[in-house]
Amino acid sequence: MATIKDIAEKLGLPVSTVSKALNGSGEVNEKTRQQVFDTALALGYASRKERKQKPSSKICIFIENMGFEKIEHFGYEIIVGFRLAATERNWEVDIVPISMNERIDYVYDDYMIRNGYSGGFLLGFFLHSDFHRQLQHTIIPTVVLDNLILNPKVACVGVDNYQGVTYAVEHLASLGHTSIALMNGEGNSRVSQERYQGFKVGMNKCNLPVRKDLAAYGDFTSDNTAPYVRQFVENGATAIVCASDYIAVGVLGELAKLDLRVPQDISVTGFDDIPIARYSAPPLTTIRQDRLNIGKSACVALEQIIEGMAISRFLLAPELIVRGSTGTVR
Amino acid sequence: MATIKDIAEKLGLPVSTVSKALNGSGEVNEKTRQQVFDTALALGYASRKERKQKPSSKICIFIENMGFEKIEHFGYEIIVGFRLAATERNWEVDIVPISMNERIDYVYDDYMIRNGYSGGFLLGFFLHSDFHRQLQHTIIPTVVLDNLILNPKVACVGVDNYQGVTYAVEHLASLGHTSIALMNGEGNSRVSQERYQGFKVGMNKCNLPVRKDLAAYGDFTSDNTAPYVRQFVENGATAIVCASDYIAVGVLGELAKLDLRVPQDISVTGFDDIPIARYSAPPLTTIRQDRLNIGKSACVALEQIIEGMAISRFLLAPELIVRGSTGTVR
The missing domain is CATH 3.40.50.2300 (Response regulator)
Structure with missing residues (x-):
């Protein structure tokens, strides 16, 4: 597998230019970017991250500190789906119950960095405006359920x-x-x-x-x-x-x-x-x-944000389940 | 890594029940599903797909058969992003130019199956109603750009x-x-x-x-x-x-x-x-x-659909680029 250096040597370009081109920077002109992409494809480029065994990441799932009944009915399978997908990625997962619909007395980014978390998944239905405000400026890759936050580091998951x-x-x-x-x-x-x-x-x-x-x-x-x-x-x-x-x-x-x-x-x-x-x-x-797959999609989204993708929304397709409460019009 | 059989033995349940529970089937009662999930997590369950080396898949990217200029300006980087992500997954990618905005004279599913494609990525701006109709019923995992198709096998990618x-x-x-x-x-x-x-x-x-x-x-x-x-x-x-x-x-x-x-x-x-x-x-x-990442997101979405996730929309966050054409109001 070729590295950035191989591409740079092949084209006679500085390594920094090749790196910028591969990261989609606007500073590199179109012709050069195209040459870099063509060469990357021809040489079978793989980023350093891909070549090394990925280190284990630690992720925090925050769950709304509500009655057990609701978590059991809705959140439990989402957490299971997330954890199954996290296990495949060799990620550790901590689960922390908090009250997301109340004022918070700490800084989210500080908390995450202090505890060594690479990313967060907020599993709450109502986010307090405090949380909203903090998430709009967080630098921590984060996924939220059914809430839209205008920050490239924060993705929304849920069904459409x-x-x-x-x-x-x-x-x-x-x-x-x-x-x-x-x-x-x-x-x-x-x-x-x-x-x-x-x-x-x-x-x-x-x-x-x-x-x-x-x-x-x-x-x-x-x-x-x-x-x-x-x-x-x-x-x-x-x-x-x-x-x-x-x-x-x-x-x-x-x-x-x-x-x-x-x-x-x-x-x-x-x-x-x-x-x-x-x-x-x-x-x-x-x-x-599909709550298992909502959990899995949160994990997939988090992995992509950590790798630099700015995700707005990752929405699953819902499914109509027909039972006895609907019938032909009288 | 544990298999479905291990979980079934541990719980004294039929393998079919464990399989249904892990696939989120409604036929299994809540208590049993919970036991299955707990045991799966405890034993470190991995599906057969995960345990085996994934076989190489063949994917077809259809590109709108338009003038070269437009593909160069918009589609080229999307294709590069897709191919870089596909290479990581050991996927082969074919690129087939077609006229998506015209009536098509073949059946999409037949074409894909006959050519051994596991999935398709349609990179066209206007889809003819023929295509729309076919995609609404396709069984082939498919990703489209900026079009919404109501079919769990078809995901939409693009920016928000x-x-x-x-x-x-x-x-x-x-x-x-x-x-x-x-x-x-x-x-x-x-x-x-x-x-x-x-x-x-x-x-x-x-x-x-x-x-x-x-x-x-x-x-x-x-x-x-x-x-x-x-x-x-x-x-x-x-x-x-x-x-x-x-x-x-x-x-x-x-x-x-x-x-x-x-x-x-x-x-x-x-x-x-x-x-x-x-x-x-x-x-x-x-x-x-971010066209490179749109291409990558198409590949990520396709992988998830192939694994059974029903995705509606996978949308990236756009970015405001301020240049000279805007200024304070006169």
């Missing part, structure tokens, strides 16, 4: 929320539904906004109108859907797309109180495919997030 | 268009501009739509209004900007965000005809950072796409 809700809408439209409502999560959450965009895209694709009286922001729990469900039913909805399985389970409860049968009178879809989706009555048609 | 245009708008706002226009590419192009969304997001972030009389769809060339530029100037624009460097160069020409100086009278930004951006008069402030 647009696609997921689009699939739910298309499924309902194929069953004849035209009055489809959206029961969303918190309005200030990025995930909610993306799911609303996906709803609009899906409705447009199916030539259905997005009605303001059939879309509401609430929160991502089961507890606060009553007024919205009542409103949707009064306004003629025959199907309710929910932004999470927890919301969908709450909606099922409210519909039961109104003596409406699912799916005979009204259809309901969830999002996430957490275990309760399979055990609700009826079982939920939902959008599955 | 939203982020890029947001950076351009924020840069202009920081120079005092409030009447910012958008000269976009074709209205039916996904890239144009995303760049328009990024424009709206950026203007919102800067508390600036998006004015209909200061936004237009044209095309991605230099040749057809005259009527729009005239309209923007008449409507008081002090800056024009362009959706490509080619468009920006066209806009510079039209502004010269109107006797307007750049950046003293009006500022202009491009997108892509192709070589002409550095050599225009004045040199263009633009949004850089």
